[in-house]
Amino acid sequence: MRTRMTISLEPSTAAQIRREAEYDGLDISSWLAQVAQREATRRAYARAAAERRAAGIDNEHRLAAYAARRAAVRHHASQEGTGAA
Structure with a gap:
């Protein structure tokens, strides 16, 4: 469902939006909707x-630990595949 809106923009901004929409092969309404959805996702x-930082969960540390576990599993699997203990 679509809702009609009227917005006021500087001419240069409107021209830039028009160019970006044309470049992406979209009409202006679709392009603006897509940009709004991307922005909502980015903010989420x-x-x-x-919230993770406030809770003390360090993403980089968590990802490094995950990568180390994956490497250990791959190493173990390669050792089992060759018959080595």
Whole structure:
């Protein structure tokens, strides 16, 4: 469902939006909707990251630990595959 809106923009901003929409092969309404959805998603991820930081969960540390576990599993699997203990 679509809702009609009227917005006022500087001519240069309107021209830039028009160019970007044309470049992406979209009409202006679709392009603006897509940009709004991307921005909403970006903000949701940013809020979630802020909540993790506030809770003391360090993303980089968590990802490094995950990578180390994966490497250990791969190493173990390669050792089993060769018959080495």
